[in-house]
Amino acid sequence: MYNFEFVKPKTLEEAVAALSAEEAQVLGGGQTLIPTLKQRLAAPAKLVSLSGIEALQGVRADGGVLTVGAGTTHATVAAEAGAYPALAALAGNIADPAVRNRGTLGGSIANNDPAADYPAAVLASGATVVTIAREIAADDFFQGMFTTALNDGEIITAVKFPIPEAASYQKFEQPASRFALVGVFVAKYADGVRVAVTGASEDGVFRWSEAEAALAANFAPEALEGLAVPAEGMIADLHGSKAYRAHLVGVMTKRAVAAAG
Amino acid sequence: MPKDHGIGASPKRREDLRFLTGAGNYTDDINLNGQAYVHFLRSDVAHGKINKVDTSDAEKMPGVLRIFTGADFEGVGGLPCGWQVTDRFGQPMQEPAHPVLAQGKVRHVGDPIAAVVAETPEQARDAAEAIVLDIEELPAVVDMKAALEDGAPKVHDDLTSNLCYDWGFVEENREAVDEAIKNAAHVTTLELVNNRLVANPMEPRVAIGDYNPATDESTLYTTSQNPHVIRLLMGAFVLGIPEHKLRVVAPDVGGGFGSKIFHYAEEAFCTFAAKQLKRPVKWTATRSEAFMTDAHGRDHVTKIELALDADHNFTAIRTETHANMGAYLSTFAPSVPTWLHGTLMAGNYRTPLIYVNVKAVFTNTVPVDAYRGAGRPEATFQLERVIDKAARELGVDPIELRRKNFITEFPYATPVAVEYDTGNYHATMDKLIEIADIAGFPARRAESEKRGKLRGLGINCYIEACGIAPSNLVGQLGARAGLYESATVRVNATGGIVVMTGSHSHGQGHETSFPQVIAEMIGIDESMVEIVHGDTANTPMGMGTYGSRSIAVGGSAMVRATEKIINKAKKIAAHLLEASEADIELKDGQFSVAGTDKSVAWGDVCLAAYVPHNYPLEDIEPGLEETAFYDPANFTYPSGAYACEVEVDPDTGKVTIESFAAADDFGNIINPMIVDGQVHGGIGQGIGQALLENCVYDENGQLLSASYMDYAMPRADDVPFYKVDHSCQTPCTHNPLGVKGCGEAGAIGSPPAVVNAVIDALQSGGYKVDHIDMPVSPARVWAAMHG
Numbered sequence A: 001m002y003n004f005e006f007v008k009p010k011t012l013e014e015a016v017a018a019l020s021a022e023e024a025q026v027l028g029g030g031q032t033l034i035p036t037l038k039q040r041l042a043a044p045a046k047l048v049s050l051s052g053i054e055a056l057q058g059v060r061a062d063g064g065v066l067t068v069g070a071g072t073t074h075a076t077v078a079a080e081a082g083a084y085p086a087l088a089a090l091a092g093n094i095a096d097p098a099v100r101n102r103g104t105l106g107g108s109i110a111n112n113d114p115a116a117d118y119p120a121a122v123l124a125s126g127a128t129v130v131t132i133a134r135e136i137a138a139d140d141f142f143q144g145m146f147t148t149a150l151n152d153g154e155i156i157t158a159v160k161f162p163i164p165e166a167a168s169y170q171k172f173e174q175p176a177s178r179f180a181l182v183g184v185f186v187a188k189y190a191d192g193v194r195v196a197v198t199g200a201s202e203d204g205v206f207r208w209s210e211a212e213a214a215l216a217a218n219f220a221p222e223a224l225e226g227l228a229v230p231a232e233g234m235i236a237d238l239h240g241s242k243a244y245r246a247h248l249v250g251v252m253t254k255r256a257v258a259a260a261g
Numbered sequence B: 001m002p003k004d005h006g007i008g009a010s011p012k013r014r015e016d017l018r019f020l021t022g023a024g025n026y027t028d029d030i031n032l033n034g035q036a037y038v039h040f041l042r043s044d045v046a047h048g049k050i051n052k053v054d055t056s057d058a059e060k061m062p063g064v065l066r067i068f069t070g071a072d073f074e075g076v077g078g079l080p081c082g083w084q085v086t087d088r089f090g091q092p093m094q095e096p097a098h099p100v101l102a103q104g105k106v107r108h109v110g111d112p113i114a115a116v117v118a119e120t121p122e123q124a125r126d127a128a129e130a131i132v133l134d135i136e137e138l139p140a141v142v143d144m145k146a147a148l149e150d151g152a153p154k155v156h157d158d159l160t161s162n163l164c165y166d167w168g169f170v171e172e173n174r175e176a177v178d179e180a181i182k183n184a185a186h187v188t189t190l191e192l193v194n195n196r197l198v199a200n201p202m203e204p205r206v207a208i209g210d211y212n213p214a215t216d217e218s219t220l221y222t223t224s225q226n227p228h229v230i231r232l233l234m235g236a237f238v239l240g241i242p243e244h245k246l247r248v249v250a251p252d253v254g255g256g257f258g259s260k261i262f263h264y265a266e267e268a269f270c271t272f273a274a275k276q277l278k279r280p281v282k283w284t285a286t287r288s289e290a291f292m293t294d295a296h297g298r299d300h301v302t303k304i305e306l307a308l309d310a311d312h313n314f315t316a317i318r319t320e321t322h323a324n325m326g327a328y329l330s331t332f333a334p335s336v337p338t339w340l341h342g343t344l345m346a347g348n349y350r351t352p353l354i355y356v357n358v359k360a361v362f363t364n365t366v367p368v369d370a371y372r373g374a375g376r377p378e379a380t381f382q383l384e385r386v387i388d389k390a391a392r393e394l395g396v397d398p399i400e401l402r403r404k405n406f407i408t409e410f411p412y413a414t415p416v417a418v419e420y421d422t423g424n425y426h427a428t429m430d431k432l433i434e435i436a437d438i439a440g441f442p443a444r445r446a447e448s449e450k451r452g453k454l455r456g457l458g459i460n461c462y463i464e465a466c467g468i469a470p471s472n473l474v475g476q477l478g479a480r481a482g483l484y485e486s487a488t489v490r491v492n493a494t495g496g497i498v499v500m501t502g503s504h505s506h507g508q509g510h511e512t513s514f515p516q517v518i519a520e521m522i523g524i525d526e527s528m529v530e531i532v533h534g535d536t537a538n539t540p541m542g543m544g545t546y547g548s549r550s551i552a553v554g555g556s557a558m559v560r561a562t563e564k565i566i567n568k569a570k571k572i573a574a575h576l577l578e579a580s581e582a583d584i585e586l587k588d589g590q591f592s593v594a595g596t597d598k599s600v601a602w603g604d605v606c607l608a609a610y611v612p613h614n615y616p617l618e619d620i621e622p623g624l625e626e627t628a629f630y631d632p633a634n635f636t637y638p639s640g641a642y643a644c645e646v647e648v649d650p651d652t653g654k655v656t657i658e659s660f661a662a663a664d665d666f667g668n669i670i671n672p673m674i675v676d677g678q679v680h681g682g683i684g685q686g687i688g689q690a691l692l693e694n695c696v697y698d699e700n701g702q703l704l705s706a707s708y709m710d711y712a713m714p715r716a717d718d719v720p721f722y723k724v725d726h727s728c729q730t731p732c733t734h735n736p737l738g739v740k741g742c743g744e745a746g747a748i749g750s751p752p753a754v755v756n757a758v759i760d761a762l763q764s765g766g767y768k769v770d771h772i773d774m775p776v777s778p779a780r781v782w783a784a785m786h787g
């Protein structure tokens, strides 16, 4: 780790002001950023911790929408997002208790790791990412591996999830990291079905529109018979080929539909 | 009734109190006055010519005390190899130099190029980043067969090729084996890879060098399984420090699994630099450094052929292995694919003719050496996989095929140079069939199938040679050391006992099990016995702990020393009781005169030895302290039968272990609970190898599985609750405790059981899959099903 300055503001305004400094960076739960610093792969001059800001905390269900503060930990979402069970289950299965007690929703989606779990939920829910500056639709937010619509210094404050009629997240774990080798989030709304896939694609989280159309007509695993994502563009690594990942997308989608019921 | 103390009892491990409450004293917990820190600048290319290492800017960085490079180690010895293998043609193996810091070339990712010693670890690391390297990258050799091709880049320019040795065993059998295979009724052939592993002890390696100018003494604190071996190798071969001026301390050690046997460059560096700088120098490995500098394990590519006659008797085995040595020869590397592997190829079976060929190869990868089981898992895996395949090809039951060929008469001299003293392979198989409920398997399979899962049953038998080892024998085989063990038993004036053992405990529980033996022998409470180990300053020369040797060899030395103590104590008791020595009996801590009610307690005899007022000084010396060195007459041969049941998810290829049963014969057992724990841990590691772990390099020699993000360790939910039994006991015939050792069995016996079970599951689903290389990952299973 290189030396850096550390501040822990109490309000968003103070955080924004602190972030205007050269090479300042937001620190959420630190579960991605701190290991990166330890490896000396990043060298911010200043870390602005969001963990002291009350306004970024908490889970609230209201009018069919679940709003989760960007600083809310995975453990809190697992415990308190009862209004959206599939989301609570997803959060409760990220990593291990230590990581869940520190890692945050905002940090996870800002990072947009191609194998992270939350991006699948945000995209499949058609959620809205709220920042200090604007509201960004999920479809516009994720822009490929480790890339988002966020501007420099733009803090995510909350994510608003429309609560679906039925939903499930099915994750096939990469054996070593236990991130998603393939994870599929299926959410059924009155006006349609959304299917988001994480872990699989070289372009990061994506929607599987063919499956969405088929499921909109018939929300049952059988509706997916014969559908497949192309292997081209899938990730290939030590843990699975492109073809294997493409295959798993089909399997996990069926399982998600079956589990969502 | 289970016993509550002594041999056969299961007292809780006394060392766990300090381990579980954070009160252990590990090497990294030691901090010396004035300590400086070293950071190693390591190669990020697998193979390269060092044109220049420019340290001039780095030297000016804050806190820097000195920067060392390979040039500082010219005239200093290199890291020695402790075993010399002689090849098929009677020639010694090729043995390259292994400098402490790279000289001229770097040969694997992680090879140390420079070492920065500074006031703080951060300053050392900052300065290391300011070193300017001019390294010309050279083509790397990673694949073993490619490394042996003409014109392949050479890892060591001064050697004739990348071949370390081409070993044949038993060379005289070669033609007879070829002939037998040609004439066999059936030959089953299998080609397989024994995957490269990283040992991953929980505690990464640490070294602290210290030098006392007043006495000219050097001390090394290090994470080692064998401090005396390190003192000998480092003192005599690297740094030229005589043993009486060098102390090596291995305090609490958080797991080794073999990887902490070897003498590493960082140990020599810290000892050397401490003397140069007259300050203690400390190094603590990061986990990343552990991945790229701890010796790796396994990494064999093998073809095995099993010949059978028309009655399914095994008639011959021929096996050909390429064994990866990595870039340099680690301390015991040459012995692993040869003497720890070839000698085990008979397994539990009567096969009259065996020929083993091993080509050991240098590549631009981390050195490979012993890892839990060392050679024996590689032998067992190929043998038990090929037997399973033969059973399938012949349409016979795999248990029956094994039984038909079991060795049943002991002692049994194998065609591969060892003589098994005892064993009862049918008994362990019978026990396995019972505890694994083999009879209930079809019903369990049907139940799995109802849930859309494929269920498989995998059987495995193993034999291992441990209790390593008879010194005269290993000397003939190329060992450059003896493999005895030592113990000093010091009885204090009030009867308490301290045992100073050359064995080293790094998780095995010696502090609990060793006292049980003495308590049994004397008839006193275990709490009166304390074990001291891990410091060359206060233990007799010992060879340390590996090869499941601690109780079999170290325990035997302790027994011998304790026998001397008892003999002397009887003389003292005879004097105190005014009786003849021949009439003295020792029971429950009381010396009594046979046939009388006259007795004297253990404590009074001890007191008399140290306060010799009424004492036979003309016949015996005062005091009660004895040392023994024990050199075993043979290896010990634990054996067992294992059964694994798996479910395969045909949609994803994911394998889950549904049950695992182990019936082992470890001879006599000192502490059944500790033995259970050793078997559990070993099976866990074996399941890790079979399903999860894989150390992978790309074709340029970059380590792809360099962290836990990509190197999969087994976790609690990857393993089942084990059914473990060690009630089949054929005591070892040649050591005083009748013990065989249990440390490696689980890791040796489990991988073939797992893979056999996966193949069985796939075959049951109609998939014509004969073999999948480990780790049997979901992706590999799925690919095999759809291959």
Ligand SMILES: Cc1cc2nc3c(=O)[nH]c(=O)nc-3n(C[C@H](O)[C@H](O)[C@H](O)COP(=O)(O)OP(=O)(O)OC[C@H]3O[C@@H](n4cnc5c(N)ncnc54)[C@H](O)[C@@H]3O)c2cc1C
Binding pocket: A025, A026, A027, A028, A029, A030, A031, A032, A033, A034, A050, A070, A071, A093, A094, A095, A096, A099, A102, A103, A104, A105, A106, A107, A108, A110, A111, A113, A115, A116, A117, A118, A154, A155, A156, A157, A177, A178, A179, A180
């Ligand atoms: C051992 C381990 C296992 C893991 N397993 C999983 C897993 O299975 N699945 C999974 O999805 N994740 C996993 N993770 C990642 C974990 O979920 C992280 O918590 C998450 O990716 C990052 O969240 P964080 O709050 O820790 O962010 P940080 O590490 O603090 O920050 C990450 C990035 O986001 C930025 N950032 C943080 N908060 C905000 C904000 N509010 N607005 C804008 N930018 C922000 C930071 O500047 C930084 O660039 C694992 C992590 C570890 C260490």
